[in-house]
Amino acid sequence: MLKLLPRYILNLGLIEGTRAFLQVEAWKTSQVKMKGYDHPITIRKHTSDIKVFREVFLFHEYNFSMPVEPRVIIDAGANIGLAAVYFRKRFPAASIYAIEPDGGNFQVLAQHVAPLQNVVPIHSGLWHRDAFLRVRNESADAWAFEVEECGEQDAGAFKAVSVCGLMKRYGIEKIDFLKIDIEGSERELFMDGYDQWLPKTKVIIVELHDWIKEGCSRSVFKAIANYRFKTIVHGAMLLFINLDLD
CATH class of the missing domain: 3.40.50.150 (Vaccinia Virus protein VP39)
Known part of the structure; x- marks a missing residue:
């Protein structure tokens, strides 16, 4: 789990990234506030939502040149x-x-x-x-x-x-x-x-x-x-x- 912390910091900055890491990965909170987004992200516990979150926001699955x-x-x-x-x-x-x-x-x-x-x-x-x-x-x-x-x-x-x-x-x-x-x-x-x-x-x-x-x-x-x-x-x-x- 700690291997993901640099990804959070790289994408969201030291403070916001660490906070989001704790919310998503450690505390498993259902509402996550993302830097740059006006509204919180909902992640349901014990589902694949967290994997989707990582793919989209940490590993940039859809970040390519258009x-x-x-x-x-x-x-x-x-x-x-x-x-x-x-x-x-x-x-x-x-x-x-x-x-x-x-x-x-x-x-x-x-x-x-x-x-x-x-x-x-x-x-x-x-x-x-x-x-x-x-x-x-x-x-x-x-x-x-x-x-x-x-x-x-x-x-x-x-x-x-x-x-x-x-x-x-x-x-x-x-x-x-x-x-x-x-x-x-x-x-x-x-x-x-x-x-x-x-x-x-x-x-x-x-x-x-x-x-x-x-x-x-x-x-x-x-x-x-x-x-x-x-x-x-x-x-x-x-x-x-x-x-x-x-």
């Missing part, structure tokens, strides 16, 4: 909204659409983004078509929920959202930045209908989950190969930049 200043950001697999909070601070002019299927995660997500302008929380799962979904592994860690298609009347069913449906609903013509961390559903997302939104998307960052669902990488690369995307390895994720889109 070829454009994003105006439209879609955060698919938003979890409790920490990436959305980070995006709001880094890209204050952007409209952010944060999509999360799990009810418990979504409650914390909605709390985190409620005071933020132009951040829209969406309780749903990103899918390749109109359908109904449900969380298939409700006992998993809070950052590992998977979804599957189901009937409208099935327990826990909710309406999926497609990229095209989201664009139509909010009048989006171009997606500047699409973050995808959807625990295997990227296989379906890039399998069908991608030709309607992929050429209109400038930057994609995706985590592949072949260990959860076979064929994720194959589906993503097969779709991407139809267009002129530059590929960059960014930590455990892949970054795709559309060279034909300004």
Whole structure:
């Protein structure tokens, strides 16, 4: 645990970093005040929230050079909204659409983004078509929920959202930045209908989950190969930049 203290100090300064380290790592407090952020961060005890916190704020999972200043950001697999909070601070002019299927995660997500302008929380799962979904592994860690298609009347069913449906609903013509961390559903997302939104998307960052669902990488690369995307390895994720889109 002490190995993380320099990370806190490097990112937040000596006093603020030490305080945040004690709050998050030692005292396990549920409310953490972050330097540079106007509102406290909620971290639920005995969940994977602390790991998400570290990834976003300590190890800068989403801190990479952007070829454009994003105006439209879609955060698919938003979890409790920490990436959305980070995006709001880094890209204050952007409209952010944060999509999360799990009810418990979504409650914390909605709390985190409620005071933020132009951040829209969406309780749903990103899918390749109109359908109904449900969380298939409700006992998993809070950052590992998977979804599957189901009937409208099935327990826990909710309406999926497609990229095209989201664009139509909010009048989006171009997606500047699409973050995808959807625990295997990227296989379906890039399998069908991608030709309607992929050429209109400038930057994609995706985590592949072949260990959860076979064929994720194959589906993503097969779709991407139809267009002129530059590929960059960014930590455990892949970054795709559309060279034909300004």
